[in-house]
Amino acid sequence: MTVPAHVPPELVWDHSIDIFPARFDDPYVGGCGAIHAGPDIVWAAQGAYCGQPGWMLTRFAHVQEAHHNPAIFSAANNRDASNLLGFDLPLIPGESDPPQHRFYRQLLAPFFQPSAVAALETMIHATCDELIGRFADRGGCEFHGEFSSLFPSYIFLALMDLPREMLPQFLLWEHGFLRGATIEERIDAIMAIYGYFRERLDERRRAPGEDLITRIATGTVEGRPLTEAEQVGTCITLYIGGLDSVASGMGWYMRHLALDQDLQDRLRRDPALIPAAVDELSRAYGTNSNKRILTRDVDFHGVAMRAGDIVALPTFLCSRDPREFTDPHVINLDRKARSMTFGAGAHNCIGIHLAKRELRIVLAQFLSRFAPFRIADGEDAVWTTQTIWGVKKLPLSWS
Numbered sequence: 257m258t259v260p261a262h263v264p265p266e267l268v269w270d271h272s273i274d275i276f277p278a279r280f281d282d283p284y285v286g287g288c289g290a291i292h293a294g295p296d297i298v299w300a301a302q303g304a305y306c307g308q309p310g311w312m313l314t315r316f317a318h319v320q321e322a323h324h325n326p327a328i329f330s331a332a333n334n335r336d337a338s339n340l341l342g343f344d345l346p347l348i349p350g351e352s353d354p355p356q357h358r359f360y361r362q363l364l365a366p367f368f369q370p371s372a373v374a375a376l377e378t379m380i381h382a383t384c385d386e387l388i389g390r391f392a393d394r395g396g397c398e399f400h401g402e403f404s405s406l407f408p409s410y411i412f413l414a415l416m417d418l419p420r421e422m423l424p425q426f427l428l429w430e431h432g433f434l435r436g437a438t439i440e441e442r443i444d445a446i447m448a449i450y451g452y453f454r455e456r457l458d459e460r461r462r463a464p465g466e467d468l469i470t471r472i473a474t475g476t477v478e479g480r481p482l483t484e485a486e487q488v489g490t491c492i493t494l495y496i497g498g499l500d501s502v503a504s505g506m507g508w509y510m511r512h513l514a515l516d517q518d519l520q521d522r523l524r525r526d527p528a529l530i531p532a533a534v535d536e537l538s539r540a541y542g543t544n545s546n547k548r549i550l551t552r553d554v555d556f557h558g559v560a561m562r563a564g565d566i567v568a569l570p571t572f573l574c575s576r577d578p579r580e581f582t583d584p585h586v587i588n589l590d591r592k593a594r595s596m597t598f599g600a601g602a603h604n605c606i607g608i609h610l611a612k613r614e615l616r617i618v619l620a621q622f623l624s625r626f627a628p629f630r631i632a633d634g635e636d637a638v639w640t641t642q643t644i645w646g647v648k649k650l651p652l653s654w655s
Contacts, residue, residue, distance in 0.1 A: 262562050263299040272302035273312065273545065273570065277641045284541070285585050287641070288576040297559045303568045304547045305336055305643065306442070310566025311559070312573075316580035316596060318557060319569045322548060323600040326353045329548035329567060331603060336547075337433075337450075337492065340443050345450065348490045354602050359477040360490070361606055367415060367468050373609045376411070380614055383410050384621050392625065396632055396653035404506045404650075408614055412498025416491075417467035418456070430499045434643045446492075453491040454484070468494065500644050501543065502611050505597070506618060507639070507647025508541035509534075512587065513619070514631045514652060519587060524623050532589045534615045539595040540587060542571025543645040546599070571597050572645055626654035 280286025303312035322329040349360035391397040432445025460473040574596040576584040598605040638649035
């Protein structure tokens with residue numbers, strides 16, 4: 257690994273953030289704990305998306321500060337898809353900074369504001385019931401394959417007015433883009449996603465509907481239509497969030513509950529605590545690492561960083577920072593703690609109200625219908641720490 261001259265040797269962390277936490281029985285307790293035992297800020301050999309080297313902030317307060325200072329820690333210069341494709345494809349609104357970021361969010365806001373999410377309640381419940389009905393009488397399920405990979409995806413597909421039968425292909429493309437083993441696999445996947453959404457956007461311009469793609473295809477920002485690159489990039493951002501982010505978090509929450517019968521019992525006795533449980537579980541199980549590019553040289557808490565340096569902002573490290581949270585690995589429903597799992601500042605996740613509504617409904621349904629549920633005898637959960645931390649196999653059983 258080539259380390260830039262301005263990086264002190266004692267801050268070099270010669271590991272991959274995708275691989276290192278997987279060494280431990282629990283990536284949050286063992287992996288995050290081991291990283292927190294080192295310097296607050298490290299230069300990671302492979303600390304950002306696709307194994308890119310750069311600074312990695314390990315502390316909640318530092319990550320929060322970076323989120324609130326986009327003039328220095330810029331999201332607009334990330335261009336992950338653009339770098340793969342060789343042409344400009346900004347993943348909006350994620351790869352944008354204020355004030356432009358606000359205009360992009362305003363375009364999407366009508367679909368994600370609390371009143372709009374409340375109007376989806378019946379559909380969300382029906383989708384949850386439909387999936388649970390497929391295995392309710394079986395005494396168990398493989399939660400990822402039979403539920404968590406499908407439930408938030410079906411909600412996303414409904415918002416975008418896309419066909420359910422395409423979901424297996426959508427998931428393959430998404431996996432290839434985020435977790436492909438080679439650059440070629442990532443390029444092939446993003447090219448396929450790009451081509452698909454170009455076609456759908458063209459269709460909605462010719463035959464508008466009431467869906468989110470139509471909103472993107474026909475809406476305006478600052479009095480002008482979005483460029484084709486902006487339109488496709490926005491669709492891809494929503495695609496990734498809709499297919500992976502909620503599903504990844506949901507797997508960790510259900511794994512935790514399956515291993516914590518006391519917490520299950522408490523929530524069944526008092527379902528009014530479920531919103532607090534969602535908040536605390538989301539605090540504890542951050543799943544992604546955002547990325548910023550420095551716009552200028554800066555001394556950040558005693559570390560000299562240079563313009564153009566990559567800075568990784570891992571939410572899974574924020575989740576378990578012992579300087580921010582007393583007993584960070586304990587789920588405490590009375591904690592009422594701040595969380596970075598859904599971002600902060602201008603980049604607070606636009607889908608946070610929808611995500612939390614989905615999670616509350618899922619927990620309420622599983623807790624009320626299956627008492628108790630646990631990891632099936634002789635089985636184990638299987639998880640990944642590649643790009644977005646998630647549970648990819650969770651065999652549950654119940655009496």
